[in-house]
Amino acid sequence: MKIFGRQATRRGLKIYDQFRIMKTRLGALDSERGRNFCRACNSNNVMQVLDLGNLPIANELPITNHEIIDLFPLCFGICTNCGLGQVGEPVSRERLFSDYRYLSSISETWLRHAKNFAQNTVAALKLTSSDLVIEIASNDGYLLQYFKNSGIKVLGVEPAKNIAMKASLNGIETISEFFGVDTAKEISNLHAAPNLIIANNVAAHVPNLRDFFGGLEALAGDQTLISIENPSILNLLKENQFDTIYHEHYSYLSAFAIRSIGAEFNLNLYRVESLSTHGGSNRYWLKRGELTEQEQIDLNSFIDSELNSGLMDMLAWSKFSSNVESSLANLREWLESCKQEGRRVFGFTAAAKASTILNAAKISRDEISGIADSSPEKIGRFLPSLGIPIISIEDLKVEKPTDILIFAWNISYEISTLVWEELGANVRCWIAIPDLKELTHE
């Protein structure tokens, strides 16, 4: 097992040094970004809130349980200047995202959400066949397919080559690049300004947020609207969603932070919608033009509610840190008692969330015998560092579990319903966030 970071091995330090780049308008590109430098506003006001220890990369799933796993520090901090929540980046984005295994189209709940968004947006913006919609981090084309079905021109940008290939095979034109100023210019050379740019659940995964917003600025025309959807940092704070912290998830956004960075790149946040997805997301709308009076009033009111919820209150963040410690202790204690009673505990969904919580709590195969997942890309692999196998739902049935810990708590209803249908109503289903709780039949 190798540990990279500040007290790193020589290899770790070399990786750190590779990403030491000059500070420019497009960002303080320094290995300290996210730790000492804010990746949104460039200030050095990042206050550390939570140290989860040295953890593996959540989405790197080893093929055997005796592979050497690299560990990297995972610390979460808040910028006291612009409010951006962030983690450091001791590991390159190429390593994190070039072979990403998450297929958006695997979740029916997510597909329904995508379809509703596409249909509502086509209607609200009165998009026609001459209009262009660009999606950044378009994954396997799960969302753009619905725009395409409505006759709209679409273009995807997806850095994971394996997933971009799937999208292209499905008929969604996709450029396989990371998005930033360079990619935006390439697109602008080939296409007119898009009517809509969608960036759903991607801004958080961008190490250089300033290059990302610079790209949006370069790609947007005067009439372009930009839609950015992301989990709200307030849910992390209020609902103890610390398992959404992992190395790939660099930034934790709020309207307060988006308004601040958007303004630096001539993109004005003019509307925020609250969504139930991912345990509480916001959809931020940006445009080049000025806000109407009503938009300004509504936005101020939204941001006031964020500040009243403790976004910039360091005492609230200190309490969050204590809550995380007690949640981890409760989980360990429960799993220990299950082991004593001879119960057969399995997990469900080998999501990044599972890796964070189990590694932070130091849970091994002795406590959780396996994790079921429906993704063929994950089945047969192991959760990093812990040696817990990822199994199919068919194999889970054979194991006859007594208890299922659902890691994807945001779709716990869907999963518990499936578990009770497939494995019987006596199987106990649990979630560990915001704290350990048994789910009840409805």
Ligand SMILES: [Zn+2]
């Ligand atoms: Zn900042």
